[in-house]
Amino acid sequence: MSDKDMYYNKAKQQGYRARSAYKLQQLDETAGLLGDGDTVVDLGAAPGGWMQVAAERVGPTGTVVGVDRQNISDLDDPEATVEYVRGDITEDWTREEIRSVVGADDDRPVDVVVSDMAPNMSGEYDLDHARSVHLARQAFDVATELLGPGGDLAVKVFDGRDLADLEADIDEEFEYVRQIRPDASRDSSSELYLVAKNFLTAPVRPGDTLEVEITDTGEEGDGIARVDGFTLFVPDAEEGQSYRVTVDDVKPRFGFAEIVE
Template structure:
């Protein structure tokens, strides 16, 4: 069904519909976004991303294979041919993003539909898929802006729980999504990380802080390396030991520790 639909609608691969469904489920592609597509050949995900980010957005497609340029993509599209595990490729991605000074990135989404060459040995294929997804995850940690998103394909299996836990530590939350366009017999699933956390604190941390201001709702405000933490039940001018309860991309909530 999706193969024929892709041919009729001009998409280079049936996987275009997986990305459409992922976007509809998880809200990944917004107008004006900057997107990095890892393992982009032949370009089906590039097409969808370019359509959805629109003329104010940009997409960088990365693959070891040559990617034929899109006709009238509707957004600024750059092409990087290389292995994303190599420093030279990462440097070129940074250059295309304007982040080649080593300061991290303005990307709003890092996405990967990469899969290993299947051997037929399921445990090996699963492990290799998680390895590829982890490589994409490292790119995401390096280049995503605060609040940015990540999605990568993996084969379901024993290593997925640990990988999901690692993603969840670095994002506001993580979830597994299986698009309807996935073949029934396939074990693939997409791991989505929403809301990249670049804060200097994580849930469960304890810190001693000075309350420097009062928020609109009456909570005290502390700063940790310039990052805002709202603390319940304290007054401006106090010094308090706090426990971080919830971390968002641009602020966190905490309670004083008795």
């Protein structure tokens, strides 16, 4: 039996709407995307297989928002908090509707954005690759608008010449990004998923040089500076002094910098 038949039959037996449900399961098991109580936005969600997996894994205290141009039938899961947005993510109205549904304007950020979107296939490899990159960038844009500090992104893209640039752009906004090819993907497919972990909302990036004032001292003795509310730890810095520093590393909620001699 081919992998296609195996996952198709397994989905039918286990009540999933699409064999692609197992891709999200495998992405989650590999990268730890979905947690209890998370708010998840699923882009290109129809027919709802990824929504089913997400709803199972975030539990009754979590929320799953499915977005697609097509209608998505209600999930048969009375415990899950599930919302639906019908629209095209390239349109401002759709993005505003997503923000409204998840309460992004009320400081309730999204924890995870996932996208299994794929273009209508032309059969011309370079064109299909370019279209997949365009859709992936749309998902990336939505993620940067909605994710809270430390949030995650998983987005499908076809392998090809523009992949490296896309991966580099995503990597700038997250702590790290990696490529994952789930076993549930067809052997003949060029699809892979870029999984980006720990969204960075910091006002600084590694390599930045700036003037800071040390306003506090941490438990390890490092000086603490605040940059637009973001915490920078500066070794060998004294409280009450100002320094010129270079940022070495940035995490979702804090960073590290060294004094410039």
